Amino acid sequence: MADLRSDFIGIKSPNPFWLASAPPTDKEYNVRRAFEAGWGGVVWKTLGSAGPPIVNVNGPRYGAVWGADRRLLGLNNIELITDRPLEVNLREIKAVKRDWPDRAMIISLMVPCDEESWKDILTRIEDTGADGVELNFGCPHGMAERGMGSAVGQVPEYIEMVTRWVKQYSRMPCIVKLTPNVTSILPPAMAAHRGGADAVSLINTVKSITNVDLDAFSPFPMIDGKGSHGGYCGPAVKPIALNMVAEIARNPETRALPISGIGGVTTWRDAAEFLALGAGNVQVCTAAMTYGFKIVQEMISGLSQYLDEKDMALSDLIGRAVPNFVEWQDLNLNYVTKARIDPDACIGCGRCYAACEDTSHQAIAMKPGRVFEVIDAECVACNLCVNVCPVEGCITMEELPLGALDPRTGRKVTGYGNWTEHPNNPAAVKAAE
């Protein structure tokens, strides 16, 4: 069993799997059961200012996108921050932390964008015993219209300002949770860094409409015939989250900033991918909401088996793939592969043929008896056939060795060469002159 103990900005937890701030962490009952199930830590459901709590809609608050067998691929919500009184939440946080001292307890916060409000809330949470705070600059619906959540997260100056207040009025480690609803994730991350954040966490949910009710002509979830955009999360957002995490992890200005990776983590493998791209730990919401708390047991056993097999420590995995995340112009254009169809594995469905013939490079021949073969002289190695083939491993990409002739271009495979030095690149030609 690999050692999964995690130290994220000085916050210790028995494993790097935390529950994200959301319904799973909304109350003592849930969080106790989450800890019993094995979660390493929680970010408590976002707290607001003292006074009357916010209210939620009383109709459906979720929409969803499904795959085969109604497997949930994406979830969309229009829930707001906690709708329970602040004192109740604080009392419960304290009680749980007292009984579970080895687990990470982070408090998520969202209050109006003025110094007094932040100072006030930070004082109130002081004696809960929590390990840190997370600033919710991400929620894209409801709260944003009131100048909070993603309305702050989309303005780097606000992020920096609020982060500074938090560092000024609290001794606790501060994680800034970022919204993906921006054109580039870097300015918000840099602003958090400048403001003194100890870490960033991302992503919060993506603005979305999951579907439209075609009888009522309203976006879904539908409240009395009307719908509002919600926040999208779950497996569908993982690719977006991975890219944003990696952008921060490789950027010279932000690479020192620890990252808590969030967005579609569903299995140990997803978690490992986030860690490899630079996340120090991960947070999970939708997967727990779909399958319950028990999934953490698979995450723990899977990640530790993987680390054992690779003979790696958890810390070795973190950021391991970041150096290989490069710009397009740095890719080796002299790397040539050809699709290869394994005739024994092929079941003759013809999907590769339809895909390549109709939409790619007419590089697959359909022979009598439903035999499919790649025409090397046409194949550009796009990988589309691999992606549409229903049989895993049936089509593979074979690398042409150095010196071999590529029948498509009539040229021999040579060593590394990228776009910056390519003859077709006007910039490269200029540089050579």
Place this chain on the structure above:
Amino acid sequence: MSNSPLTPGVVPGRLPAASYRANFADKEPALDRHEAHVAADRCYFCHDAPCITACPTSIDIPLFIRQIATGTPEAAARTIFAQNILGGMCARVCPTEQLCEEACVREAAEGKPVEIGRLQRFATDSLMAQGVHPFARSAPTGKRVAVVGAGPAGLSAAHRLALHGHEVTLYDARPKAGGLNEYGIAAYKSPDGFAQAEVNWLLSIGGIRVETGRALGHDLTLDDLRASFDAVFLGIGLAGVNALRAEGEDRSHVQDAVDFIATLRQCEDKASLPIGRDVVVIGGGMTAVDAAVQSKLLGAETVTIVYRRGQDQMSASGHEQSHATSRGVRIITGAAPLRVLGNGAVTGVEFAYTADGPDGLRLTPETFVLKADQVFKAIGQTLRGAPAALRLDGGKIAVTGAGRTTLPGVWAGGDCAAGGNDLTVTAVAEGRDAAEDIHAALMDAP
């Protein structure tokens, strides 16, 4: 009644009432919406899909499955009915394991094909439940066509002809339309009066006049039909049966399996049907299996199928054979009947083992006797009542192309026509194709 499976002789009511209901209920229950979506999702939407090629009516299977997957089973049904107007019955009776599902790439890949038959049923049931007919007739052509035989071939031809605007008269010798859908198919494949419901739904296209109780060769002649109609289609199936040619065949309780099945299909109260304690079925096809299984379902204690050749030569598919054995039917292969024993009523059948040699099958001296109080003959049906003017080919009506017989203006299809494989779906395809050919011929004619 206090009869049980052990009561000697041929008696009704061997089982408690609830058993009959359970035994003759749907063999393969319908998929519900969610199950259908899960099953549909397994389809790969193959290019030039092999399942389409394997379907005698060439239904666009990937398209209709995708239409189910996207929540439009009614559109899926239209895709099916455009090729096969009896798609509802075919979904229930097709030996899919030898047709589309055998060809499905997922059968090759994992031995578990996409459940095409059940999905087809889901789609066709969805549309038929709405009681709408998916097609409208073309403008009247003023042409009149006689269709003889209201089985799958005749119904399919009549529908296609009516669709093209022709006036069709559909004759059948039996009191009800449907052919073997109504009188032959195993009861548990088509329960709850589906065959008649389907006929009524099919006829709702209009332009088809049904005349039952009218037999070609009795009250109809081919000459009269040719004289009074612009074209004639014959879909008269195989109304005769082969004889056993074994001694004692005429003893009582020795019966043709098809007659037994027809009686069973028409009987509302299965408990009232007499069945033997020890039943012997002679034959190796679908009819033998259906007679044997339904004997068992009626409460016979022992049921044995005896086939004269090897198991691999039985025309009943492996799937059907295992259905029979799973119901407790015993299958003996490589034995032929010598004589039916008994004194008045049958008491047993004596068989000789057979051996395959260079000059065909011969009997060996080794014999055995099976106890029997009822014997069903299921050794093949034959063409009966074909007009003498038509040339035959191997005992069936000779045809070329899309069912053209040797007489101008006369087409034939289904079981009565040469070629084909004596399946419902093939009869539907042949009826449809002959109708298209008739339509082309009539519209070409001056």
